[in-house]
Amino acid sequence: MPRHLQTTAVAGLMLASLLAAGCSNRESAAARAPVNTGTGTAVVGADGVQQIVVTGDEQFRFVPSNIRAMAGPLRIVLTNSGGTPHNLRIDGHETGLVGGGEKSQITVTLAPGRHEFICTLHTRLHMMGVVIVS
Numbered sequence: 001m002p003r004h005l006q007t008t009a010v011a012g013l014m015l016a017s018l019l020a021a022g023c024s025n026r027e028s029a030a031a032r033a034p035v036n037t038g039t040g041t042a043v044v045g046a047d048g049v050q051q052i053v054v055t056g057d058e059q060f061r062f063v064p065s066n067i068r069a070m071a072g073p074l075r076i077v078l079t080n081s082g083g084t085p086h087n088l089r090i091d092g093h094e095t096g097l098v099g100g101g102e103k104s105q106i107t108v109t110l111a112p113g114r115h116e117f118i119c120t121l122h123t124r125l126h127m128m129g130v131v132i133v134s
Ligand SMILES: [Cu+2]
Pocket: 056, 060, 085, 086, 087, 119, 120, 121, 122, 127
């Protein structure tokens, strides 16, 4: 094989491996990002406290992952549609451990702004969401 063709072949192989590496990096970045499972708005209940129900599922997601609320007390009810236990922690407040078919609730008063919540059991799986308080 002429020398310039060998060089081209090697360069092609290097480019192919770079592209493959680029692809796998993008995939793992996508897997790390919190999954958007939709937006829910807290609704004021009969007791005057706004409430939102959040479900932890078997794919290690919170549904909804984006919650909108007004300033003031907010009751978060965590349910579980799967079998793997989850909890929900926000601003130092934490629900109990919720197994399949169970529920646990906390009432928090959040300052206006963005408040992330997580499942402390599955932080490595980026089981998380956000409450936007306005
Ligand atoms: Cu979890």
